[in-house]
Amino acid sequence: MASFPFELVSPERLVYSGSVTEVIVPGAEGEFTVLAGHAPFVSTLKPGVLTIKGDGALRKLFVRGGFAEANPQGLTVLAEMTVPLTETSMEQFTQMIRNAEEDLEDARDDATRQKRATYLGDLKAAALAIEAAGRVTH
Template sequence: MADLHFELVTPEKLVRSDEVHMVVVPGVEGEFGVMAGHAPFMTTLKDGELKVYKTAGAAPESIAVSGGFAEVGGKGLTVLAESAAA
């Protein structure tokens, strides 16, 4: 399966822009995983950790985020967070 384009942005800077296998996002209604081909939608984030899987079967990289939004669209996953720390 094709990779997912993932961007993590805060008000200060573009934190990450990468092609990844999957990202698990802490949404206000629960965690959800996004892979290439995911249906489009938008949700707000709760404070928590993004889990970024660079490849299938890889250990996840955790990035702490607080506040913001996540949008899944034709161009991939964009997370607009109030703050982010790896």
């Protein structure tokens, strides 16, 4: 399978850089898979699980906030927060969900409320998915 360069960057450091064959990105309007030779494309991210396939290993990371950019040179994902699934803890998620719920209550106009409700939903979905994945591997 053809491979392409992929970079996962967080504000603090370069998290992953290497040649991969397939990356599944949680895009704001649905998950999408990037293979080699993808059309130039920019999408924002929703909180969710990013899957990297390549060099034999399968890596999964929780990502939140940021965007993905695919161009002929490869794929770059900029995320404000990245945590490998093996290191995520449920307390972290409970905390994040609680914060999101508080934000939702503070929302003043409909547009903001809508946005924050979507965010909360995505966060909950991600937490469920991660919990399920955890049960399988344990």
